Amino acid sequence: MINNNPIGLFDSGIGGTSIWSAIHLLMPFEDTIYLADSKNAPYGLKNKDEILALCIKNTEFLLERNAKIIVVACNTATTNAIKELRSIYNIPFIGIEPAIKPAALHSKTHTIGILATKGTLSSELFNKTVEIYHDTNIIEQVGHGIVELIEDGGLHSTKMNELLHLYIDPMIKENIDYLVLGCSHYPYLIPQLKKILPSNIKIIDSGEAVAKQTYTVLKEKIGLHDKGKSNVVFYSNFNTKVLEEILHNKHKVIFENF
DSSP states (O other): OBOOSOEEEEESSSTTHHHHHHHHHHOTTSOEEEEEOGGGOOGGGSOHHHHHHHHHHHHHHHHTTTOSEEEEOOHHHHHHHHHHHHHHOSSOEEOOOOOHHHHHHHOSSSEEEEEEOHHHHTSHHHHHHHHHTTTSEEEEEEOTTHHHHHHTTOTTSHHHHHHHHHHHHHHHHTTOSEEEEESTTGGGGHHHHHHHSOTTOEEEOSHHHHHHHHHHHIIIIIOBOOSSOOOEEEEESSOHHHHHHHTTTOSOEEEOOO
16 A cells, blocks of 8 residues: 655654654655654643643644654653544554553563653553553653753753763662663663663663554555655754754754744
């Protein structure tokens, strides 16, 4: 089945590009439209109604550009709004949530850490997932300030290093053997996290799993792009420079005041 319409993705900023990268790597022929709502980042500090309203706005933006499937490349948006989005729109939505399951199932110490936004950790969906793994000690940590720092271009700053030590060192003392990254911005921290974490602690993010799920839904229900050069478009409503730097200036970013 062939469907040459683009895959749409949105996030509360640049973090979801980590999800886009996984999708583009798996499906290089697919056209993609990425929407960075950096003006309203971070979503993790907003209430559920605010998050849903932003997600509806983002969805409408992508539907106007003929998206055939929408990837909610934001943990907070997924855990707070994807159920409602699926009930409103007749289009498949792929969500992203913290990968608690593989961490809990494979943990030898029965202790895992989760670094996420307040919006994700306080959501109903997240807490229902945590309840399933009651035999595992799950240490939750809100990543206060991390998203804002990344959005401001401070990914490799001294301040970022200080924040990571503040949040991660207590988890290490609690003997975690898995660290789950519960925000699509956080995979960009992996090189720094590896310098902080002992070698026995594994880091898990959701990018590859989301890409595989997107491919499966497209193949079985929607249709894949036939072979040819893919068209990749990025939109941002705030600081295009930071997004361009994350993409290593390989792709043009269009400013759109949505």
